[in-house]
Amino acid sequence: MPIVKYITTDQLLVWVNALIAAQTVYGVQAKEQRFAYDALADAADLRLDFDVTILPPKKFFQPLVETIMKFHVDGHYESVTSEEPFIIFGVHPYDVVAIAQMDEVFRANYADTHYLSRRERATIVACDIQNASPSMFAACMGTATVEDGFDILLTKIGDGYVVDVRTAKGEALLVALGDAPDADAGTLARREQFWDDARRFLNKYLLKCKPTDLPALLEDQYEHAIWEHNAGLCYSCGSCNMVCPTCYCFDVQDEVDWTLEKGTRVRKWDSCMLRDFATVAGGHNFRRRREERYRHRFYRKGQYLWQRMGQIACVGCGRCTTACTAKIANPVELYNTLMEG
Amino acid sequence: MSKPRVAIFDFACCEGCQLQIVNMEEELLDLLTHIEPVEWREAMSESSERYDIAIIEGSITRQQDEERLKLIRSRAKVLIALGACATLGGVNKLANGFDDLNEVKKCVYGDAARMPHLLTGQVKAVSEVVPVDYSVHGCPINAEEFGYVIRCLLRGTTPVIPNFPVCVDCKMRESTCRFEYGEICLGPITRAGCGAPCPAAGMWCFGCRGYVDEPNINGARDVMERYRKTVDDLKSRMALFNTGQEQPHA
Amino acid sequence: MPEKIDIGVHHITRVEGHGTIVVRATAGKVEQVEWQVPEAPRFFEAMVRGRSWEEIQTVVSRVCGICSVTHSLAALKAIEDAMDIPVSEQTERLRLLGLNGEYIESHVLHVGYLVAPDLLGVKSVVPLVATNPDLVKLVVRLHRLGNTIMEVIGGRRTHPLAFKPGGMRRIPTERELRSLRAAIEGALPDLQVLAEAVHGLAGKIPAFERDTEYVSLVDRGTYTLYYGNIGSSDTTNTVAVQKFKSIVNEYVSPQSTAKWARWHRESYMVGALARFNLNAGYLLPMAAEMARYLGLARGCCNPYMNSVAQVVETVQAFEHSLQLIDELLTAGLQPETARVIPRSGWGAGAVEAPRGILFHSYAFDDDGTCIGANLTIPTNQNHANIQKDMEKLVPQFLSRGQDELRQLLEMLVRAYDPCISCSTHMLDVRFV
Amino acid sequence: MTESTASQDIYLPMPATIEESKLLTAVDRFFRIRLSSGAELGHMPGQFVEVSVAGIGEAPISLSSSPDTTGVFELVVRKIGRVTDALHALPQGSPVGIRGPFGTTFPVAEALKGQDILVITGGIGLVPVRSAIQYMLNRREDYGEMAILYGTRTPADRLFTDEIEDWRARENVTYLETVDRGDEGWTGNVGVITTLLPKVEVSPVSTRVIICGPPIMYKFVIAALAARGIPLEHIYVSLERRMKCGVGKCGHCQINGYYTCLDGPVFNYAQLSDVPEAI
Numbered sequence A: 001m002p003i004v005k006y007i008t009t010d011q012l013l014v015w016v017n018a019l020i021a022a023q024t025v026y027g028v029q030a031k032e033q034r035f036a037y038d039a040l041a042d043a044a045d046l047r048l049d050f051d052v053t054i055l056p057p058k059k060f061f062q063p064l065v066e067t068i069m070k071f072h073v074d075g076h077y078e079s080v081t082s083e084e085p086f087i088i089f090g091v092h093p094y095d096v097v098a099i100a101q102m103d104e105v106f107r108a109n110y111a112d113t114h115y116l117s118r119r120e121r122a123t124i125v126a127c128d129i130q131n132a133s134p135s136m137f138a139a140c141m142g143t144a145t146v147e148d149g150f151d152i153l154l155t156k157i158g159d160g161y162v163v164d165v166r167t168a169k170g171e172a173l174l175v176a177l178g179d180a181p182d183a184d185a186g187t188l189a190r191r192e193q194f195w196d197d198a199r200r201f202l203n204k205y206l207l208k209c210k211p212t213d214l215p216a217l218l219e220d221q222y223e224h225a226i227w228e229h230n231a232g233l234c235y236s237c238g239s240c241n242m243v244c245p246t247c248y249c250f251d252v253q254d255e256v257d258w259t260l261e262k263g264t265r266v267r268k269w270d271s272c273m274l275r276d277f278a279t280v281a282g283g284h285n286f287r288r289r290r291e292e293r294y295r296h297r298f299y300r301k302g303q304y305l306w307q308r309m310g311q312i313a314c315v316g317c318g319r320c321t322t323a324c325t326a327k328i329a330n331p332v333e334l335y336n337t338l339m340e341g
Numbered sequence B: 001m002s003k004p005r006v007a008i009f010d011f012a013c014c015e016g017c018q019l020q021i022v023n024m025e026e027e028l029l030d031l032l033t034h035i036e037p038v039e040w041r042e043a044m045s046e047s048s049e050r051y052d053i054a055i056i057e058g059s060i061t062r063q064q065d066e067e068r069l070k071l072i073r074s075r076a077k078v079l080i081a082l083g084a085c086a087t088l089g090g091v092n093k094l095a096n097g098f099d100d101l102n103e104v105k106k107c108v109y110g111d112a113a114r115m116p117h118l119l120t121g122q123v124k125a126v127s128e129v130v131p132v133d134y135s136v137h138g139c140p141i142n143a144e145e146f147g148y149v150i151r152c153l154l155r156g157t158t159p160v161i162p163n164f165p166v167c168v169d170c171k172m173r174e175s176t177c178r179f180e181y182g183e184i185c186l187g188p189i190t191r192a193g194c195g196a197p198c199p200a201a202g203m204w205c206f207g208c209r210g211y212v213d214e215p216n217i218n219g220a221r222d223v224m225e226r227y228r229k230t231v232d233d234l235k236s237r238m239a240l241f242n243t244g245q246e247q248p249h250a
Numbered sequence C: 001m002p003e004k005i006d007i008g009v010h011h012i013t014r015v016e017g018h019g020t021i022v023v024r025a026t027a028g029k030v031e032q033v034e035w036q037v038p039e040a041p042r043f044f045e046a047m048v049r050g051r052s053w054e055e056i057q058t059v060v061s062r063v064c065g066i067c068s069v070t071h072s073l074a075a076l077k078a079i080e081d082a083m084d085i086p087v088s089e090q091t092e093r094l095r096l097l098g099l100n101g102e103y104i105e106s107h108v109l110h111v112g113y114l115v116a117p118d119l120l121g122v123k124s125v126v127p128l129v130a131t132n133p134d135l136v137k138l139v140v141r142l143h144r145l146g147n148t149i150m151e152v153i154g155g156r157r158t159h160p161l162a163f164k165p166g167g168m169r170r171i172p173t174e175r176e177l178r179s180l181r182a183a184i185e186g187a188l189p190d191l192q193v194l195a196e197a198v199h200g201l202a203g204k205i206p207a208f209e210r211d212t213e214y215v216s217l218v219d220r221g222t223y224t225l226y227y228g229n230i231g232s233s234d235t236t237n238t239v240a241v242q243k244f245k246s247i248v249n250e251y252v253s254p255q256s257t258a259k260w261a262r263w264h265r266e267s268y269m270v271g272a273l274a275r276f277n278l279n280a281g282y283l284l285p286m287a288a289e290m291a292r293y294l295g296l297a298r299g300c301c302n303p304y305m306n307s308v309a310q311v312v313e314t315v316q317a318f319e320h321s322l323q324l325i326d327e328l329l330t331a332g333l334q335p336e337t338a339r340v341i342p343r344s345g346w347g348a349g350a351v352e353a354p355r356g357i358l359f360h361s362y363a364f365d366d367d368g369t370c371i372g373a374n375l376t377i378p379t380n381q382n383h384a385n386i387q388k389d390m391e392k393l394v395p396q397f398l399s400r401g402q403d404e405l406r407q408l409l410e411m412l413v414r415a416y417d418p419c420i421s422c423s424t425h426m427l428d429v430r431f432v
Numbered sequence D: 001m002t003e004s005t006a007s008q009d010i011y012l013p014m015p016a017t018i019e020e021s022k023l024l025t026a027v028d029r030f031f032r033i034r035l036s037s038g039a040e041l042g043h044m045p046g047q048f049v050e051v052s053v054a055g056i057g058e059a060p061i062s063l064s065s066s067p068d069t070t071g072v073f074e075l076v077v078r079k080i081g082r083v084t085d086a087l088h089a090l091p092q093g094s095p096v097g098i099r100g101p102f103g104t105t106f107p108v109a110e111a112l113k114g115q116d117i118l119v120i121t122g123g124i125g126l127v128p129v130r131s132a133i134q135y136m137l138n139r140r141e142d143y144g145e146m147a148i149l150y151g152t153r154t155p156a157d158r159l160f161t162d163e164i165e166d167w168r169a170r171e172n173v174t175y176l177e178t179v180d181r182g183d184e185g186w187t188g189n190v191g192v193i194t195t196l197l198p199k200v201e202v203s204p205v206s207t208r209v210i211i212c213g214p215p216i217m218y219k220f221v222i223a224a225l226a227a228r229g230i231p232l233e234h235i236y237v238s239l240e241r242r243m244k245c246g247v248g249k250c251g252h253c254q255i256n257g258y259y260t261c262l263d264g265p266v267f268n269y270a271q272l273s274d275v276p277e278a279i
């Protein structure tokens, strides 16, 4: 039986503080003029009215720099995985969709225990979008609302929140909430209305086709002039990849400590836009030209991953659009241009 | 295997990069278990002409310094350029922009400008005088990176120094982009590895680690226009640390 | 009495930058005593010309890695003076906190890494790692704390980033300040250990005195590093910072090649001992107690005691930092919103660097482009005084022989904590 | 997509020992490696392993020995970067880490069976195909005509010179080789590898081709084969890309929509003919 409660904002604060007292809670907080996930020390710092975070919640499952094993130069290796449970508070629907996609990537073929152990230990408290990010097109991508992939979903209705609990992990958090009434039919109807609006209006840019049309669209546009034109402005700075919730490329490096005998193997976020991403020893670069890298990113989002797993690897958060100083990363503008032929 | 003998030499600079070596704190003690420091004027009284690794801080400003550097190179098996002054010429290279160096000297030193020790030529990076084996970038250097480079050296392997822009580090730190504040930032064309402390502290990147390979200066021009800045603004920014680098192309 | 003394210390070690000592004596007769500074010139005053007011601090911070906070702040004060830019109390507290971080870092480095080997009879800190590991680790801990303060406030350990004319580019969060406070408090017991260590070595400090004029900032009722006018131990009158040139009277002496600074006498001393002699009455309680414990009293004119004054100031910096953090937290952190509109003007700023009073002055044109600059560095102001000390010291200790004399002279220079890389402005130096 | 339920860390290398290490050329070194567990690696020709040198890193290296060689497996490593330098410097008996085998195989047990085989290989490209050649020679009767074309830059770059003589001596194998530049002792063919092609007979129906060599080689060889009527689906190529994981996660080895580590390194060329980044 699904549990759907309604709580006041004050109750929310008390609840979150109770959770913080019990375990690690990451939540959305203001960072300069933007928002970022960070460990919550006080519920008052939680900003569920955020538009978008600088980095996606992916960083908790695939940390920016992650130790995956320890070694000794005598040839001994030992796997390092995280065992700590944690809660992420305030995940927007498009990021919920992205997380589900990452789950698939890291589970497929060879299961990645590092990602999956973090993922299994996480409780995701999703939160419907109160403010649209400056470049968002989630409604176009069908990610403005979400049906599953989270443990709890919060929706702000009136002065309080509907707390929709979907999993046993979610229920476990309710203990700290104490008594709260079930959401009444009127509130639930208002939530339906909110979702309806979100699905229609949560766009700052309008994609002129359905997301599922993208693979076919790209099929014919490999030589389009836009690739070279835009790439002429591209810094190959990788910002668009770094902020993307569905990018997961990584680099792996060994680092020895001062014993010079022991050390760690770490993986770090990498980016296919960077010049040397496909360069092999000896210097041959399989994607030497800027436009090759620039094009690769859009094809990977709109076609390649679709071919592999039937999902478009773009959830419409608009992060790349904002992050790109050259203003050439906006997927909507790019795909719309391709559509013009 | 006996410990490699290491000597640290300073030329024209603020000695802030040596300070970062001290700033390794406990790690400096670890480092000392693997090397034998034989000369480090700022920290010890001994000196030596026998060393395996020479670490050079500072830019080369005078003929006598060039000679000294060449001598050091001839004695060292490995030579490391430490910090922007050594790798690029650093802020010191601003002096090369002066039309008339004598005027400059007068402006600073008055009539004493003719003194022999003030006989300076063009400011040079270390690699403009002798071959450099490893560069530790930055103004100042990043102590962690220095430690990493030294450990690679002690292990006999080549360090992996990033060849991608500072924006990568900056995004990892979740700093708000300086361009969003209408400021020109050199991050997109500057080599990462510093951890982008500057944007994180609210300052634009001023390019102290030098350009990445193939920086897209044309792209930068277009961005300047968008933010109502001129290419001159950009050039002036780049001049601070990068006068020494050949004009990059797209 | 040794027949012949011939000391030529080319590039004295364990100091910042390059300096040379030359002493010659035959049969008890001193023929030459010279303190020379052959540093490669760097032209900062010319380098900032033509650069924007926004960039000055970034450039001049590079005068000296170890005083980078001080140089940044002196530049900011001068720019703010030139353009009449107001600064919030919060910004000033944060600046002072960063400055205290630099004091801890610099003083601990100087006393722990550079002076201590002399007192313990070794040539560097390296052998102490094996012989006195606890002492070395203590020094490392305190040193790191100074760095941490600078990192939290300035954005990194050297060449701070967060300071800007009129405010802060970034202010630390309350959480950061709280954990900084905890770290400083946690290190207080270390200060006690340090005090005992210094106390134990005090007997090794050479007994040498020379009546000296001391110069530092004075600001009634505080142990000031940042506010106030220029004061002297020779007078109760003070001079406004804008008139700094009138106290730094440079002159050429026939005995030496370095240009000297004088105010009321042939030379004066700046630095920790100068500040102590002028402002000791306003030390915070723990620092005052430390001075008593280490036997440092106002009126001390033994330059070797400068290192002891630095230890006292280290304690002061701890106390003052705690006080500043409490004030910041009590007031509550406010966003810094000040916007600066550049304009033409001339201004000067003074800040007490760990090694003495530092003056910067700049002139700007209408759009804030720098058209003139002057940096007057503490070490430059001390050169004449070092020379005068040597002149008194050499005859007094000549009988001790070449090696001991040489050691005493090196220790003397080191006691001043000279930062010769700072000396962008050195004049008339003969290269030997 | 298949789901794996293995709880094993896919990045954790298996301990192994270098049993033998010897130089084949100035830059190529042969390694015979044994897993410490005593288990068989269990690979098929064309697959690769990730070789770890603790403290330096990992590199993908092709398996060069046939699975018929049991207890150990063989690699050939060209000294060209951090990991490969370190491997060259390791003395015999040193530990290394092994992950794998990974990737697709030359279809020696399926599509190649009963067909005429033409192997075209250049430089270090011989390393992975040697595994296939050994496998097929051990089952010579399973295949039709068999020809091996091998090109290197100079005679000094030739790998496995003893084994080559064995192939040359065999009556049931046509072995031809060429060098870009000869030396005093060289009496053989000089010229690029395509100059050897006219010397072998091929059949659009029964010939199956295996190609592995430097990136530049593929285009010319495939064009020449196409000109002789070989259908694309009868060509198998082994490709190389930068790799960081070997298991389809790190993204480095992508060739348009393909992952070299999962969908390759051995591809049927028909898969790739309209994949712009392939060759």
Ligand SMILES: Cc1cc2nc3c(=O)[nH]c(=O)nc-3n(C[C@H](O)[C@H](O)[C@H](O)COP(=O)(O)OP(=O)(O)OC[C@H]3O[C@@H](n4cnc5c(N)ncnc54)[C@H](O)[C@@H]3O)c2cc1C
Residues within 6 Å of the ligand: A279, A280, A281, A282, D048, D057, D058, D059, D060, D061, D062, D063, D076, D077, D078, D079, D080, D081, D082, D083, D084, D085, D124, D127, D128, D239, D240, D241, D242, D243, D244, D265
């Ligand atoms: C499927 C496959 C099979 C291979 N088989 C062999 C072989 O049998 N013998 C052989 O000598 N070489 C082989 N290579 C190439 C070999 O992997 C590289 O030469 C090696 O990775 C270089 O690593 P390095 O650390 O020495 O060089 P560095 O330049 O220091 O490279 C650093 C890292 O970049 C990546 N990288 C660099 N070059 C390559 C490359 N060419 N391919 C993949 N990743 C690269 C690796 O992760 C490497 O660790 C193969 C490559 C692939 C993809």
Ligand code: SF4
Residues within 6 Å of the ligand: A233, A234, A235, A236, A237, A238, A239, A240, A241, A273, A323, A324, A325, A326, A327, A328, A329
């Ligand atoms: S598209 Fe924009 S964000 Fe992405 S690499 Fe190019 S310049 Fe950087």
Ligand code: SF4
Residues within 6 Å of the ligand: A239, A325, B166, B167, B168, B170, B171, B175, B176, B177, B178, B179, B185, B186, B187, B188, B196, B199, B205
């Ligand atoms: S602030 Fe600078 S370094 Fe950071 S993302 Fe923006 S342009 Fe790049």
Ligand code: SF4
Residues within 6 Å of the ligand: B138, B139, B166, B187, B190, B191, B194, B195, B196, B197, B198, B199, B204, B205, B206, B207, B208, B209, B210
């Ligand atoms: S952000 Fe730029 S200026 Fe700052 S340390 Fe890094 S490279 Fe240097």
